Amino acid sequence: xxxxxxxxxxxxxxxxxxxxxxxxxxxxxxxxxxxxxxxxxxxxxxxxxxxxxxxxxxxxxxxxxxxxxxxxxxxxxxxxxxxxxxxxxxxxxxxxxxxxxxxxxxxxxxxxxxxxxxxxxxxxxxxxxxxxxxxxxxxxxxxxxxxxxxxxxxxxxxxxxxxxxxxxxxxxxxxxxxxxxxxxxxxxxxxxxxxxxxxxxxxxxxxxxxxxxxxxxxxxxxxxxxxxxxxxxxxxxxxxxxxxxxxxxxxxxxxxxxxxxxxxxxxxxxxxxxxxxxxxxxxxxxxxxxxxxxxxxxxxxxxxxxxxxxxxxxxxxxxxxxxxxxxxxxxxxxxxx
Amino acid sequence: xxxxxxxxxxxxxxxxxxxxxxxxxxxxxxxxxxxxxxxxxxxxxxxxxxxxxxxxxxxxxxxxxxxxxxxxxxxxxxxxxxxxxxxxxxxxxxxxxxxxxxxxxxxxxxxxxxxxxxxxxxxxxxxxxxxxxxxxxxxxxxxxxxxxxxxxxxxxxxxxxxxxxxxxxxxxxxxxxxxxxxxxxxxxxxxxxxxxxxxxxxxxxxxxxxxxxxxxxxxxxxxxxxxxxxxxxxxxxxxxxxxxxxxxxxxxxxxxxxxxxxxxxxxxxxxxxxxxxxxxxxxxxxxxxxxxxxxxxxxxxxxxxxxxxxxxxxxxxxxxxxxxxxxxxxxxxxxxx
DNA sequence: CTGAAAGCGCTAACAC
DNA sequence: GTGTTAGCGCTTTCAG
Numbered sequence: 001x002x003x004x005x006x007x008x009x010x011x012x013x014x015x016x017x018x019x020x021x022x023x024x025x026x027x028x029x030x031x032x033x034x035x036x037x038x039x040x041x042x043x044x045x046x047x048x049x050x051x052x053x054x055x056x057x058x059x060x061x062x063x064x065x066x067x068x069x070x071x072x073x074x075x076x077x078x079x080x081x082x083x084x085x086x087x088x089x090x091x092x093x094x095x096x097x098x099x100x101x102x103x104x105x106x107x108x109x110x111x112x113x114x115x116x117x118x119x120x121x122x123x124x125x126x127x128x129x130x131x132x133x134x135x136x137x138x139x140x141x142x143x144x145x146x147x148x149x150x151x152x153x154x155x156x157x158x159x160x161x162x163x164x165x166x167x168x169x170x171x172x173x174x175x176x177x178x179x180x181x182x183x184x185x186x187x188x189x190x191x192x193x194x195x196x197x198x199x200x201x202x203x204x205x206x207x208x209x210x211x212x213x214x215x216x217x218x219x220x221x222x223x224x225x226x227x228x229x230x231x232x233x234x235x236x237x238x239x240x241x242x243x244x245x246x247x248x249x250x251x252x253x254x255x256x257x258x259x260x261x262x263x264x265x266x267x268x269x270x271x272x273x274x275x276x277x278x279x280x281x282x283x284x285x286x287x288x289x290x291x292x293x294x295x296x297x298x299x300x301x302x303x304x305x306x307x308x309x310x311x312x313x314x315x316x317x318x319x320x321x322x323x324x325x326x327x328x329x330x331x332x333x334x335x336x337x
Numbered sequence: 338x339x340x341x342x343x344x345x346x347x348x349x350x351x352x353x354x355x356x357x358x359x360x361x362x363x364x365x366x367x368x369x370x371x372x373x374x375x376x377x378x379x380x381x382x383x384x385x386x387x388x389x390x391x392x393x394x395x396x397x398x399x400x401x402x403x404x405x406x407x408x409x410x411x412x413x414x415x416x417x418x419x420x421x422x423x424x425x426x427x428x429x430x431x432x433x434x435x436x437x438x439x440x441x442x443x444x445x446x447x448x449x450x451x452x453x454x455x456x457x458x459x460x461x462x463x464x465x466x467x468x469x470x471x472x473x474x475x476x477x478x479x480x481x482x483x484x485x486x487x488x489x490x491x492x493x494x495x496x497x498x499x500x501x502x503x504x505x506x507x508x509x510x511x512x513x514x515x516x517x518x519x520x521x522x523x524x525x526x527x528x529x530x531x532x533x534x535x536x537x538x539x540x541x542x543x544x545x546x547x548x549x550x551x552x553x554x555x556x557x558x559x560x561x562x563x564x565x566x567x568x569x570x571x572x573x574x575x576x577x578x579x580x581x582x583x584x585x586x587x588x589x590x591x592x593x594x595x596x597x598x599x600x601x602x603x604x605x606x607x608x609x610x611x612x613x614x615x616x617x618x619x620x621x622x623x624x625x626x627x628x629x630x631x632x633x634x635x636x637x638x639x640x641x642x643x644x645x646x647x648x649x650x651x652x653x654x655x656x657x658x659x660x661x662x663x664x665x666x667x668x669x670x671x672x673x674x
Numbered sequence: 675c676t677g678a679a680a681g682c683g684c685t686a687a688c689a690c
Numbered sequence: 691g692t693g694t695t696a697g698c699g700c701t702t703t704c705a706g
Contacts, residue, residue, distance in 0.1 A: 001474070003683055014693040019685060027691055049452050050390040051683035054698045059387065061430070068416055075412050079405055082433040091452075093398070094431045096419040115386050115428075137338070255622055282622055285592055340699055351677040356701060364675055388699030391682045 002043040011039040022047050061091035062306060063116035067123050068096035072252075072280045073295060077122050077144055080299020085307070090117075097124070118306045120144065122299075125187075140309040144302045147319060152305050154298045154320045158188045161291040161324035162195025162247065165275045168289070168326055169245040170203050173336040174273065178211030178243035180231050180257060182250060183222030189214070192249050192277065211235075211243050223249070228256025235272075236264045244336065245273040251280045254288050254331070269333025279327055287330030294322050339380040348376040359384055398428035399643060400453035404460050405433035409589075409617045410632060414459050414481055417636020422644070427454075434461070455643045457481065459636075462524075477646040481639045484656060489642050491635045491657045495525045498628040498661035499532025499584065502612045505626070505663055506582040507540050510673040511610065515548030515580035517568045517594060519587060520559030526551070529586050529614065548572075548580050560586070565593025572609075573601050581673065582610040588617045591625050591668075606670030616664055624667030631659050 008015040013032055020028050021036045028036075039045075053059045064081055066074045078094075085092060093116060119135070122144040135141065143153040169177050179196045182189040193212070200207050213231045215222030228248060235242055248254040254276035261268055268274060276283060279292035301320065309315050345352040350369055357365045358373045365373075376382075390396045401418055403411050415431075422429060430453060456472070459481040472478065480490040506514050516533045519526040530549070537544050550568045552559030565585060572579055585591040591613035598605055605611060613620060616629035638657065646652050 005683080008693095015684080016686085016694070017692055020692085023685080029691060032691080048391075048683050050387045050396065051698090052685075053387040054385075054391055054700090055683080055685040057685095057698070068419060079433070082405060082431075082435075092431050092433075094419075094429050096416070096429075098419075282619060285619055285623065342699080345677095352700080353678075353702080354676060357676085360701080366675060369676085385699050388682090389701075391684090392699080392701040394682070394701095 002040075002045040004045075004047070006043060007036060007040050007045050010043065011036045058117050059091075059115065060089075061093050061116050062118040062120060062303075062310075063093045063095065064120040065095045065097055065122065065124055066120075068098050073145075073278070073293075074122065076295035077299040080296040080301075081120060081303040082299075083296070084300035084303025090307070118142070118310050120302060120306060121146065138313065140306060140313060142302045142306040142309070144298050149319075150317060152302070152309065152315075152317050152319075154302045154305075155322065156188075156293050156298075157321050157323045158191035159195040159198070161277060161293075162192040162249075163199045164195075164324065164326050165247050165277065165291050166196050166199035167203075168275060168328070168332060169247060169273060170199065170205065172245070172273065172332060172334065174243075174245040175205055176208075176211075176243040176245070177205065178208070178213065178235060178246045180228065180235070180246050180248040180253060181212065181214035181222070182220075182227065182253065183215050183217060185218075186221035186223070189221065189223075189249055192247075196247055208243075210241075211246075223252060225252050225256040228253030229260045230256075232257035232260035233264075236260060236266070242272060245275075245332075248274055248276045251276040251278040251283045251288060251290055254290070255282055255286060258286060258288075258331075268331050273333040273336075274331040276331075277324070283327070283329070289329045289332035290327050291324035292327050293324050298322065339377075339382040341382075341384070343380060344373060344377050344382050347380065348373045395454050396428075396452065397426070398430050398453050399455040399457060399640075399647075400430045400432060401457040402432045402434055402459065402461055403457075405435050409619075410482075410615070410630075411459065413632035414636040417633040417638075418457060418640040419636075420633070421637035421640025427644070455479070455647050457639060457643060458483065475650065477643060477650060479639045479643040479646070481635050486656075487654060489639070489646065489652075489654050489656075491639045491642075492659070493525075493630050493635075494658050494660045495528035496532040496535070498614060498630075499529040499586075500536045501532075501661065501663050502584050502614065502628050503533050503536035504540075505612060505665070505669060506584060506610060507536065507542065509582070509610065509669060509671065511580075511582040512542055513545075513548075513580040513582070514542065515545070515550065515572060515583045517565065517572070517583050517585045517590060518549065518551035518559070519557075519564065519590065520552050520554060522555075523558035523560070526558065526560075526586055529584075533584055545580075547578075548583075560589060562589050562593040565590030566597045567593075569594035569597035570601075573597060573603070579609060582612075582669070585611055585613045588613040588615040588620045588625060588627055591627070592619055592623060595623060595625075595668075605668050610670040610673075611668040613668075614661070620664070620666070626666045626669035627664050628661035629664050630661050635659065 004015045004018050007018045013036060017028060017032060018036055021033050066078060068074060082092060119139055119141045123146060125146060141151045143151050145155055147153040147155050181193055184190055197207055213234055215227035215231060217227045248257055254274055257274060258268060276288050276290035279290045283290045341352045341355050344355045350373060354365060354369060355373055358370050403415060405411060419429065456476055456478045460483060462483060478488045480488050482492055484490040484492050518530055521527055534544055550571055552564035552568060554564050585594055591611055594611060595605060598609065613625050613627035616627045620627045
């Protein structure tokens with residue numbers, strides 16, 4: 001592998017000049033520049049990223065900590081991040097976190113030291129102080145799907161989303177509305193419940209607590225197909241006391257719920273209307289009405305912001321809140337009686 | 338940020354000793370080791386990855402080139418890769434390739450130089466010679482979803498998969514079988530067609546060429562929902578001359594096909610049976626019979642192999658062929674008359 | 675067992 | 691404009 005010295009010798013210049021050429025430094029004569037480039041080309045020379053990094057005190061790469069369990073969500077975010085990273089300027093080092101507790105380890109090992117020029121955290125709670133000590137000192141951090149006053153954050157208004165979903169059901173004439181939730185350990189789940197209550201209240205509709213069904217499953221905090229299925233079975237158990245519509249806290253749970261409904265020989269918008277949350281790909285195929293989260297956009301905006309902040313570290317942290325968009329499909333049905 | 342010098346000074350040892358401690362070198366007295374570690378801990382010292390890389394002449398990271406367009410496939414592979422990477426030993430640098438032509442660029446810029454200790458290519462044709470020159474010299478390469486005699490390869494037997502899918506349909510009693518294909522520019526598509534013909538031939542069934550419908554869409558080589566929809570419409574156009582079963586070359590196309598069938602007021606296993614290819618998540622929800630590709634497994638095995646090869650570069654390249662597994666669901670129906 | 679010193683390949687300040 | 695040189699932070703001989 002050719003080094004800067006090989007090029008310098010071959011082109012009969014000093015290594016400084018070679019370096020300048022590769023850094024687009026203005027004060028290099030066209031002639032020598034051309035000569036250096038020719039030699040470099042012939043020898044297939046590329047500056048060594050690590051040597052560069054060491055000398056420049058930066059790495060030209062960003063670290064992304066993204067949960068790998070909620071498949072769908074992370075894909076979209078990742079694609080967004082990738083897109084926001086102006087093609088080739090930065091390397092994306094990916095830390096797929098399979099378990100929340102793993103973050104700290106990775107952080108300690110990697111982020112703390114100059115492994116990356118910027119950090120991206122997705123769906124990851126940053127404990128106010130405790131982990132702050134693991135964060136490198138002058139490395140910009142951007143948050144996706146979480147908020148923290150000290151960092152740029154791109155996140156979702158779960159409460160408003162739930163309000164909108166519930167209002168939609170109400171606007172269709174439903175009065176007996178239930179909610180199928182995930183595990184309330186999850187902050188988003190709590191927010192969505194709150195939104196549900198708010199919407200019901202503002203319309204003067206009572207919330208029947210036996211129609212507030214939540215999961216205690218720890219797997220994905222209850223945001224999984226199985227909880228949707230089994231909680232819906234519970235609803236279905238009391239045939240004469242069923243809501244006419246249910247707000248389901250995630251599309252994947254709605255998928256399970258739909259199976260349960262079908263299995264019971266019932267029909268979705270007809271016997272019970274459903275609206276989900278997320279707008280995962282599956283939702284379209286299932287004809288599920290839902291609240292769309294702009295994941296790709298969050299990813300790309302976050303990445304762009306990170307790059308921006310890397311250029312100007314003095315920028316004020318900015319919180320960007322996205323309000324989910326209602327996507328109406330078949331499952332919420334038409335206006336009822 | 339503390340450096341090795343800070344630690345050395347503070348612990349009253351030479352930097353060599355500190356280095357030894359952090360590399361688990363045996364010849365350090367327990368006493369000094371403990372002392373160094375205490376200081377390092379207090380100062381939150383972590384060796385700088387780039388300085389290490391430069392001195393050791395390796396990077397401790399692997400580069401993965403993965404297509405970002407076929408969402409589902411890449412997710413699974415990526416998860417697998419991640420899993421195969423023994424947790425924290427290596428960094429994963431991800432190059433999401435949005436267009437096949439971008440690979441070369443990335444390669445040239447990154448791989449060529451010591452950016453990574455190992456390379457992973459997913460679904461990426463390695464042109465025999467031309468691009469070989471872009472590959473760094475002594476860096477191990479592992480291929481996923483492609484084969485090349487010079488590299489370890491983990492790939493799928495598309496032909497056998499298609500044979501199995503077709504045989505399944507035949508075994509159910511179907512004699513009038515069609516195939517809904519992607520763009521034949523795609524090698525997998527061609528293989529699947531070949532498998533279809535093979536299976537038909539071995540059963541003495543004729544292949545009616547008007548029932549071999551292929552896409553000319555360039556988007557994802559025709560492996561997309563729209564082509565499934567429109568090609569199925571073509572089938573549906575000639576009501577009295579329709580096959581009773583169709584092998585669809587990918588699940589996502591099958592999703593489109595199902596919509597077309599539903600729209601036409603027909604029923605899937607009843608009026609026309611379908612079997613897909615891939616077993617994407619959606620397939621389960623749609624009740625689509627299909628050929629499962631072990632993507633996660635390919636990913637993790639490839640990553641593991643890469644690590645292995647990084648430790649012992651002299652290993653002989655090994656080709657590992659996976660045969661897709663038939664998953665029977667509703668869409669292929671039951672035995673017919 | 676441990677310290678000193680020579681790189682690893684590059685950038686950037688400094689002379690000329 | 692261009693060459694020289696001093697680091698960047700660490701690993702790895704080489705002495706002792």
